[in-house]
Amino acid sequence: MDLRLADMAAAGVDRQVISTWMDLVGYWIEGHKGHEWARLQNDTIAETARGQPGRLLPMGTLPMQAPASAVEELRYCVGTWGCARSSWAPMSTVVPLMTLRSTPVWAASQEEDVLVFLHPLEPAGEERMRNYWQFNSVGNPLETTLAATSLIYGGVLDRFPRLRVCLAHGGGFLPYQISRYDRGFEMHTVCRGAAAPPSSYLSRFFYDSITFSTSALQFLASVVSPERLVLGTDYPFAFGDPLAPRRVAEMTGLTEQQRQGIMGETMLKEVFDACSTT
Numbered sequence: 001m002d003l004r005l006a007d008m009a010a011a012g013v014d015r016q017v018i019s020t021w022m023d024l025v026g027y028w029i030e031g032h033k034g035h036e037w038a039r040l041q042n043d044t045i046a047e048t049a050r051g052q053p054g055r056l057l058p059m060g061t062l063p064m065q066a067p068a069s070a071v072e073e074l075r076y077c078v079g080t081w082g083c084a085r086s087s088w089a090p091m092s093t094v095v096p097l098m099t100l101r102s103t104p105v106w107a108a109s110q111e112e113d114v115l116v117f118l119h120p121l122e123p124a125g126e127e128r129m130r131n132y133w134q135f136n137s138v139g140n141p142l143e144t145t146l147a148a149t150s151l152i153y154g155g156v157l158d159r160f161p162r163l164r165v166c167l168a169h170g171g172g173f174l175p176y177q178i179s180r181y182d183r184g185f186e187m188h189t190v191c192r193g194a195a196a197p198p199s200s201y202l203s204r205f206f207y208d209s210i211t212f213s214t215s216a217l218q219f220l221a222s223v224v225s226p227e228r229l230v231l232g233t234d235y236p237f238a239f240g241d242p243l244a245p246r247r248v249a250e251m252t253g254l255t256e257q258q259r260q261g262i263m264g265e266t267m268l269k270e271v272f273d274a275c276s277t278t
Contacts, residue, residue, distance in 0.1 A: 001048075005055065007235065012245045015264060016235070018045055019059035022121045027065045035069040038062060042077055059117065062105065071108040078112050103159075110160045115206070115271050118147050119168045136239060144172030149181070152201045155193045164270070166206035166230065170216065175223045178202060206270070208232030209262065212241055214250045221251065226258040230267050 008016055026037040042060045049058040060077035062070040109116050123129065123139030124146055144167050151157055151165065167174070174181075181198035184191040194201065202224050210232040211217045221229055231248065234240030241247070248262050257265075 001052070004236070005052070008055070011233070011235075011242060013233070015055060015057060017057045017059050017267070018049060020045065020061045022119050025061050025121065026063070027121075029063075030065070032069075034063040034065055035073065038069075038073050039076070042073065046077075046081055064102070064105065067102060067104045070105050074105070074108050074112060074114060078114065106156055106160045106163055110163045113162070113164075115164045115166055117166045117168070118144065120144055141169045141172040144169050145174050148172065148174045148205065149198075152181075152198050153191055153193045155195070157201055157204050158195045164206070165204070166208065168208055168210065168232070170209065170211040170220055171205065171207045171224075175202060175207070175220055178223070203228060206230055206266075209244055209248060210234055210241055214247045217247055218251050218253075221254070226254055227261060227266065229262045231263055
């Protein structure tokens with residue numbers, strides 16, 4: 001904890017959201033053991049956050065291999081943590097590919113007003129990306145893109161109009177190739193599971209700032225609006241962006257309110273408003 005707090009101070013981060021590592025979500029653990037594993041992590045994360053009031057905020061994990069258990073755990077986090085919108089639930093991006101099976105989780109997330117954070121776990125085509133660290137540099141953004149595409153084309157965002165989702169890694173490739181998705185919607189019937197062209201759904205997502213480029217972040221803000229951007233760091237991994245706050249400071253054309261929103265106020269308002277004074 002001393003190291004974490006020192007790193008936060010060095011990066012200029014006042015508050016940090018803590019969660020499990022995606023490789024530890026345990027989606028491969030079957031039966032009640034999978035639910036127990038999620039509960040153990042959530043209770044530990046919450047206890048750790050309580051030990052650093054005003055500095056750390058908890059993000060829960062759900063046993064997505066068992067949707068009924070995932071719904072139960074989501075409601076547990078919301079009720080136990082005492083913050084109606086604080087159960088920021090991370091899910092692997094393989095989850096939206098099972099849109100029908102995940103329907104109870106989407107419904108509960110909407111009902112409880114919980115923001116779902118989608119992060120890659122097993123990138124598609126990983127066997128072709130073993131060289132040059134491509135499983136991370138290419139695979140992770142690709143997996144985020146596939147997840148967002150499934151939510152749009154699969155009609156999930158239409159069925160759950162108040163569902164709130166945050167995409168990792170600046171939205172993957174989605175915001176930068178969205179016109180190609182619109183073209184698919186125009187040309188192919190199979191791409192019309194959504195009620196409107198894909199570009200109309202960009203504002204339904206939040207996007208973390210992990211683009212490693214101020215110019216890319218600037219473009220993202222111009223496409224989805226600054227109000228949909230939130231600060232990401234990928235801490236504590238070495239591949240993360242230690243300059244994330246600086247990149248936001250370097251962005252041009254923002255009002256001070258928009259800049260502060262990206263730096264944390266949006267998340268405090270959208271997710272942790274009930275926890276902001278605890």
